[in-house]
Structure formats: structure tokens, C-alpha cells
Amino acid sequence: MTLRLNVDADAWRSHHRSLLEQVPGLVPVAKGNGYGFGLENCAREAVALGVDAIAVGTAHEVLPVRLAGWSRDVVVLNPWRPADPLATSLLEDEHVISTVSRTRDLDQLRQSHQRARIILELDTTMHRHGLRAADLDHVVTAGLALEGWAVHLPANGSLEEATALARAALAHQHAPVWVSHLSVADYAAFSTEMPVETRMRVGTRLWLGAPEVLATTATVLDVHPVKRGDRLGYHQARAPRDGFIVVTSGGTAHGIALAAPVPQRSLRQRINTIADGVMRAAGNALSPFTVGGRKRPFAEPPHMHSSMLFVAGRRPRVEVGDEVPVTCRMTTTRFDEVVLGQR
Numbered sequence: 276m277t278l279r280l281n282v283d284a285d286a287w288r289s290h291h292r293s294l295l296e297q298v299p300g301l302v303p304v305a306k307g308n309g310y311g312f313g314l315e316n317c318a319r320e321a322v323a324l325g326v327d328a329i330a331v332g333t334a335h336e337v338l339p340v341r342l343a344g345w346s347r348d349v350v351v352l353n354p355w356r357p358a359d360p361l362a363t364s365l366l367e368d369e370h371v372i373s374t375v376s377r378t379r380d381l382d383q384l385r386q387s388h389q390r391a392r393i394i395l396e397l398d399t400t401m402h403r404h405g406l407r408a409a410d411l412d413h414v415v416t417a418g419l420a421l422e423g424w425a426v427h428l429p430a431n432g433s434l435e436e437a438t439a440l441a442r443a444a445l446a447h448q449h450a451p452v453w454v455s456h457l458s459v460a461d462y463a464a465f466s467t468e469m470p471v472e473t474r475m476r477v478g479t480r481l482w483l484g485a486p487e488v489l490a491t492t493a494t495v496l497d498v499h500p501v502k503r504g505d506r507l508g509y510h511q512a513r514a515p516r517d518g519f520i521v522v523t524s525g526g527t528a529h530g531i532a533l534a535a536p537v538p539q540r541s542l543r544q545r546i547n548t549i550a551d552g553v554m555r556a557a558g559n560a561l562s563p564f565t566v567g568g569r570k571r572p573f574a575e576p577p578h579m580h581s582s583m584l585f586v587a588g589r590r591p592r593v594e595v596g597d598e599v600p601v602t603c604r605m606t607t608t609r610f611d612e613v614v615l616g617q618r
């Protein structure tokens with residue numbers, strides 16, 4: 276019983292190479308669930324791409340990319356904080372570049388970790404982490420290895436914002452500039468304009484930028500005929516019509532959620548359904564599984580490793596062992612198998 280991500284590996288890799296050609300200085304981001312592929316696959320693809328640095332989200336993600344074979348520089352994107360012992364131990368690792376986003380942290384590192392390799396993150400209109408313009412006057416990096424300034428922009432970030440922030444930082448101290456979320460064209464313009472080396476951290480556009488080379492499927496595990504009014508599932512909801520329960524692989528453990536909105540129902544009804552966590556009658560919430568050419572409702576909320584769907588009518592349209600398409604949110608899905616093959 277398998278929730279599977281099928282990747283046309285040749286086409287996927289040719290997308291990686293073409294993006295790398297357009298984005299000199301690209302730094303692959305391998306974080307979280309590895310955008311559905313797993314951190315290990317991202318690390319191996321980054322090795323094959325021949326880039327000199329990879330970025331991970333947290334200190335905990337450094338080991339997994341190394342175990343997959345990555346041995347060059349690793350940038351930790353989440354800023355270092357004094358209370359994080361693992362992140363602190365990595366300050367002494369010669370292939371780890373840590374992000375610093377507060378002057379107090381910088382001052383502490385100057386005392387405690389001479390020679391740490393750091394990137395200083397600037398506050399942007401994101402306002403997630405970063406030094407503000409007024410902080411720049413208090414930035415002293417003496418003793419530390421300043422690998423660059425970081426500008427983490429909102430989605431579709433603005434070239435003007437990136438340029439203004441980078442200029443202010445470079446006026447204080449020259450170092451490479453690492454950006455996130457510029458378009459390919461804006462990044463090219465930015466690189467031309469900057470008097471220093473530029474890098475761009477890219478996850479989504481790299482791993483998920485060619486969706487046509489990916490296919491996500493679930494296995495049909497069981498098919499049962501039901502009559503209207505029959506009770507079913509943990510919650511013993513009633514079948515709304517004559518039809519079939521189709522049981523597929525893929526459940527809450529994989530990140531399959533009872534969240535697909537049904538357009539014809541009101542927002543309030545939807546909120547109630549989700550808030551209840553239980554459907555009063557089977558077949559109220561559209562599932563991400565496609566059976567017989569269209570998305571089918573859940574018969575009840577997804578289980579840990581499987582989902583019960585309701586297929587109305589006289590034919591179930593699938594049989595045990597079939598693979599059916601399932602729409603997955605790639606950053607929250609944990610696939611049982613990622614198959615790098617031909618399609």
C-alpha cells in the first residue's frame with residue numbers, strides 16, 4: 276500500500292540544469308520534507324548538479340543531507356539563536372555557514388565562536404528575521420568569517436527592494452549577497468548591478484518548477500458496494516446514495532488532509548465540517564483522489580495510512596491494485612516511495 280511520487284528523472288534533471296544555467300550562483304534549498312522528494316534526494320541531485328553550496332532550513336537538517344552524500348558547504352537558513360545547542364555546535368563545523376539576524380547574537384558569537392562562518396540576514400518587507408537598517412551601524416564582524424549578506428524577499432520579491440537593502444549593507448561592509456525569491460530576470464539584473472558575488476537560494480522553482488514531470492498516485496486497497504443509508508467507517512456516517520466505498524493508500528500520516536474545499540458549499544459550512552473533524556454524513560468533503568476521471572468525496576475523514584472514498588453509482592470504476600491520481604501539496608506530503616524513473 277503505497278502513496279507514490281513518480282518522477283521522470285531525465286526531464287526533472289534537465290529542468291534543474293537549465294535553471295542553474297539561468298541562475299549562476301544558484302544554491303539549492305533542501306529543507307522540510309525535501310519538497311516531497313525527501314532531503315536525501317535533494318542532496319543527491321545537488322551533488323549531481325555540481326554546485327558548491329546547499330541550503331537547509333534548520334540545524335537538524337544538516338546531518339540528513341550529509342548522510343545522503345553531500346560534503347560541501349551547507350547554509351543553515353534559520354537564524355542562529357543562543358539557546359540552540361545543535362546550531363551552536365555547528366558553528367565550529369568548517370563546512371557550515373550559519374545565519375545571524377540580530378546584533379546581540381553577532382556580538383555573542385564574536386566572543387564565543389571566533390572563525391564561525393556566518394551570513395548576516397537583513398530585515399525585508401517579509402519581516403520574518405533580520406537586521407534593520409539602523410542596526411547596520413552596530414554591525415561588527417571582526418574575527419568572524421562574513422560569507423555574505425542575506426536578503427529574503429516575499430514571494431515575487433522586488434528588485435528595487437533587494438538593490439536598496441544590498442547597497443545599504445555593502446556601504447557598511449563588502450561581502451557577497453545571497454537573495455531569495457527574485458525572478459530569474461530580476462536576479463540577472465541584480466547580479467549585473469552588484470559589485471560583489473551574488474547567490475540565490477531556490478527551492479520551489481528548482482524541485483517543483485516542472486510539475487509535468489511529476490505524477491502522484493495512490494493504490495486502491497479495497498472496493499465495497501454499499502446501499503444508501505448503510506453505516507460506514509469509524510464515525511458510522513451513512514452512505515448518501517447507493518455506490519461504493521473505495522479504500523486507497525494515503526492518510527493523515529502522509530499529510531493527506533480533510534481540507535479540499537467544495538466550491539458549492541458555503542464557507543461557514545466548510546469551517547464547520549473542518550472544526551467538527553467528523554462528517555455527519557458520508558460524502559461531504561471532496562478528497563484529493565481521482566477515481567474514474569474526477570475527484571471523489573471522502574466517505575469519512577482520512578485514517579492514518581488510508582482513505583475511504585465514496586463513489587456513487589453502479590460501477591466503482593476501479594479495482595483493487597489500480598493506481599489512482601492524487602493531488603498532493605508537495606511541501607506537506609510524506610510519500611512512501613519516490614520513484615526516479617522513466618515515464
Ligand SMILES: *Cc1c(COP(=O)(O)O)cnc(C)c1O
Pocket residue numbers: 304306352427454455456476477478479480
Ligand atoms: C525556504 C527558503 C527559501 C526557498 O524558498 P522557495 O520558495 O521554496 O524557493 C529561500 N530562502 C529562505 C530564507 C528560505 O527560508
